[in-house]
Amino acid sequence: METYVFDGSLEGLLCAVFEWFERKPGPVRLVSKAAFQPDAFSVHLDIFSEERKADRVWKGLQSKLPKGWIRRLYCTYLAETEQAYTAVFEFACYIFSADPGAENNYGNPYVLAISQTAIKVEREKHRMEAFIRFQQTADGIFYCGIDPDFNVLPLIMTHFKNRYADQQWIIYDINRKYGLFYDLEKVEEIKMEFNGQQNLLKPSAAALSDKEGLYAVLWKDYFKSANIVARKNTKLHVQHVPKRYWKYLTEKQQ
Structure with missing residues (x-):
C-alpha cells in the first residue's frame, strides 16, 4: 500500500x-x-x-x-x-x-x-468559551493561557471577538505555541517567546495589573456568597465542570 x-x-x-x-x-x-x-x-x-x-x-x-x-x-x-x-x-x-x-x-x-x-x-470549543478566565496584565491587555485537547482557537475566535469587543485580549494555546490577539479592530494569529521559567497558564504577579489581585478576591467572594452549601452536589458539579478545567477558574484557586 x-x-x-x-x-x-x-x-x-x-x-x-x-x-x-x-x-x-x-x-x-x-x-x-x-x-x-x-x-x-x-x-x-x-x-x-x-x-x-x-x-x-x-x-x-x-x-x-x-x-x-x-x-x-x-x-x-x-x-x-x-x-x-x-x-x-x-x-x-x-x-x-x-x-x-x-x-x-x-x-x-x-x-x-x-x-x-x-x-x-x-x-x-464550548467548554473553552465557558471556562476561560482573563487576567489583566500590567500593560492593560487581558490574557489567558489555555491547553485544550484540540486546536479550538479558530472556532472560539468569533465568540470572544464579539463578547469582549471593548478590550484588548490574548488567548494563547501553550501546547501549540500560538495564540489570538484582538486589538479592538481585528483578531490576528500571534506567536510569543517565553523563557523556561514562566508559567504560561498563570502569569507572575509582576506581570499583572495592580488591580488584578483585588478582582480575583472580589470574584471569589461573589462565588462564595452565591453558593448554597446545603444544595452542594459535587458529583453533578464535576460532571458539568470537569476537574481538568478547574485550573482556568479563578474561584477554584486557593
Whole structure:
C-alpha cells in the first residue's frame, strides 16, 4: 500500500485528496510528516501543498455537502490526530465517489468517525468559551493561557471577538505555541517567546495589573456568597465542570 505524506495543514490534506483522484493508486495510507517513519519496503509520495488544488477540492466539497457537514469536516481536522486526518481524507474521497446524500450513510466508518470526532471538538470549543478566565496584565491587555485537547482557537475566535469587543485580549494555546490577539479592530494569529521559567497558564504577579489581585478576591467572594452549601452536589458539579478545567477558574484557586 502506498503512503501519502502531507505537511499536516488542511491545504496539504486537501491536496492529498486531489492527488488521489489524479493518480487513482487504489487504497493508500495518509500520514503527516510529524508521524511518518520511512522504511525500505514501502513506497511513499510526498504531497506538496498547492493553493489551486486545495481550493478546487474545498469548493467541490462545499458543492456536495450541507454547511453543517463542512463544519464537521473542519472540526475533525482540528482534532489533529492521525486518525482524524485519515477520516477527513477517506470521507472526502468517499463523498466525491458516491451518490448525493452519501454523508448520511452512517454505515460508512468514515462518515461515523467524522460525526463522532466533530462532536468531541465542538464540546471542547464550548467548554473553552465557558471556562476561560482573563487576567489583566500590567500593560492593560487581558490574557489567558489555555491547553485544550484540540486546536479550538479558530472556532472560539468569533465568540470572544464579539463578547469582549471593548478590550484588548490574548488567548494563547501553550501546547501549540500560538495564540489570538484582538486589538479592538481585528483578531490576528500571534506567536510569543517565553523563557523556561514562566508559567504560561498563570502569569507572575509582576506581570499583572495592580488591580488584578483585588478582582480575583472580589470574584471569589461573589462565588462564595452565591453558593448554597446545603444544595452542594459535587458529583453533578464535576460532571458539568470537569476537574481538568478547574485550573482556568479563578474561584477554584486557593
